[in-house]
Amino acid sequence: MVNAEIITIGDEILIGQLVDTNSAWIAKHLNSAGINVYQISSVSDNAGHILKALDEASQRADIILITGGLGPTKDDITKKTLARYFGIGKMLVHQPTLDYITDIFTKRGIAITELNRLQAEVPENATVIFNTCGTAPGMYFEQNGKIYVSMPGVPYEMEAMLPKVVELLFAKTGQSAIYHKSLMTYGIPESLLAEQIEDWEGALPIHIKLAYLPEISSGIKLRLSATGDNKDLLNQQVDEEFGKLIPRLGNAVYGYEPDSLASVIGKLLTAKKASIATAESCTGGRVSHLITLIPGSSEYFKGGIVSYSNEAKMNILEVKQTTLEQFGTVSRQTVEEMALGAKRVLNADYAIATSGIAGPGGGTFEKPIGLCWFAVASPKKVASYSQMLTSDRAGNITRAAANALNYMRLLLLED
């Protein structure tokens, strides 16, 4: 098996100001391509240190992936240092990158500076990997049978570039095939899920492995990874195994990666030619943010009301004052009136509503921090339930928004 190493460059990692999330992202994708990550090292923005790390890594691995240090400022020295490592004196302007940078700045109405222009330069032995999300180009090098790839440290720039890098590496290394597919589930806790599917997991063929990947915002992802020679066959075998599992999990399954709760709701609404609206209190706009992250959501999303004040609940969502007085803002009655109100005033077929106490303040004995009510309304009915959330403010908001979307998904399925 081919070995890779990841080197992340940046003082901010070594002083603990930044958690290195890039390494896990890269490692996951290399693994999918059948490339083993042997070691991950984080080093400082220092030429001597980077050179030493490159040297050590090239003794252990065949592929060295580097992130960080490609910005336009003085402390970004990766490009210069790589040129020095390869003994390259000459830098060349990569014209498509310079054109792209110029275009971005022109659009923004800002004059391009010498520092920006320098970003388009690469060592003459580099093959440029185009950066579609930023100004620093990625670079691919080969030397003494080893492959070196340098990528930006800004996560979304690196993430946009990585599929192209993995494709290049896969082609270069001629790996035996590996195939991954991930089933998305929401609503069954991890330990319960593990018990429920233990026998299925135990009966998996030896070349197919299972991983549990839980995340607050998307539930538990079940990833099957199959290795062998024939990718089509692996694909078929993985589908067969999931085919046995899915009927046992019922409507906890909502799709395969990259489906999200919001994208699945979008598909269900599109199929019904129906529209949706939101009324949010404790989730503060996160539910509508998740819905509108989906391209094309303007076709079915009418809009949302973030009713953070009782005034907004009454004046815009038409929640009755007597309801708020009698039952309080965090109650079944209020959240159902919010959902019905959003559906009516935004003229939608379906609506989602949330009302809860995200913390850290605002809790009482009867209505403690973490209590959250969820309601969904359809052309036929309104339904609601409550749950106690047990994380901090940001965690509670994240989970509440995911719960709300999942609740709507279940309503759309039965409707």
Place this chain on the structure above:
Amino acid sequence: MVNAEIITIGDEILIGQLVDTNSAWIAKHLNSAGINVYQISSVSDNAGHILKALDEASQRADIILITGGLGPTKDDITKKTLARYFGIGKMLVHQPTLDYITDIFTKRGIAITELNRLQAEVPENATVIFNTCGTAPGMYFEQNGKIYVSMPGVPYEMEAMLPKVVELLFAKTGQSAIYHKSLMTYGIPESLLAEQIEDWEGALPIHIKLAYLPEISSGIKLRLSATGDNKDLLNQQVDEEFGKLIPRLGNAVYGYEPDSLASVIGKLLTAKKASIATAESCTGGRVSHLITLIPGSSEYFKGGIVSYSNEAKMNILEVKQTTLEQFGTVSRQTVEEMALGAKRVLNADYAIATSGIAGPGGGTFEKPIGLCWFAVASPKKVASYSQMLTSDRAGNITRAAANALNYMRLLLLED
């Protein structure tokens, strides 16, 4: 200065299943104690690999901190491997740890197993650091003038143990101090900022270093790191340097870490005893989500309208039909009416509005993808501007929301 290295052990890190958050946590605490982290390495649960990593680290650093691989199961081999590294054949039972483990299991009504008992054993050259949150003891070693500390990989167990470790290291090493402070800026592109402050950066004393840390959602963070003997003096010197810089950057400076654009708006509104509302189109709820992530935001945030349809813009925000027909939804006229409408219907003193084309669909020749209009309204006026955003849908939404918050901040400052 004393150098430390962190080694995190675990296959789950190398396949990207787990983001290594322990390293950043440890690095931050070591830095506060004046101990420089030179490198971070993540290695597999393999004895040969761990031995090699220990050997390499001890050549570069004076202190080696290790996390992970201390559990009771077969794949946890750190303790055995450390004993082998130090050439220690004999393991001793640490009685307080054994008593503690026995106590935990007795309380849970579970019989203690041989595997649990083995967790209380440590190499005979180890000084035990008591684990108050779990069954695996921490261990402190000295050999050839180097210090080695082994901690559990479970974050909350490590975090509970770390202050004791830092105290030990601080006492052993008699460190010089290090002090960090980060200035938050928004609105000046990185390359322009670098040119603008080049002479200031060049004139920094040798013991004070600058780093640029850009992020879409928060602008560019300028971090000064000062090293020396006297922490109070360093604090004062860093403040003096920032004192020279701040007047040159004007209102691009919005605070010091951990201030965010949303938290600063919250403080400004609280000082004015004023309230705010939002009207979002392209940002789809992200602006209100960011505002409501701030604890206590319910004191000043009245609510928001996500007006994704023209219907919602007209019916709820009271944007005039003639405005939409004449100028379109993405226009100065519409976004200003949205801001004024949100202010009025949510009965707020201030309002933010956004309307744009986030992509990937929806662009036209006259109104291309990325075009975004921003408006802010105060008791006295309404103002607006437009910008071309150049990222993908998610990136455009992130930047548009940050721009909108910054625009409101600027309005609140001049008001």
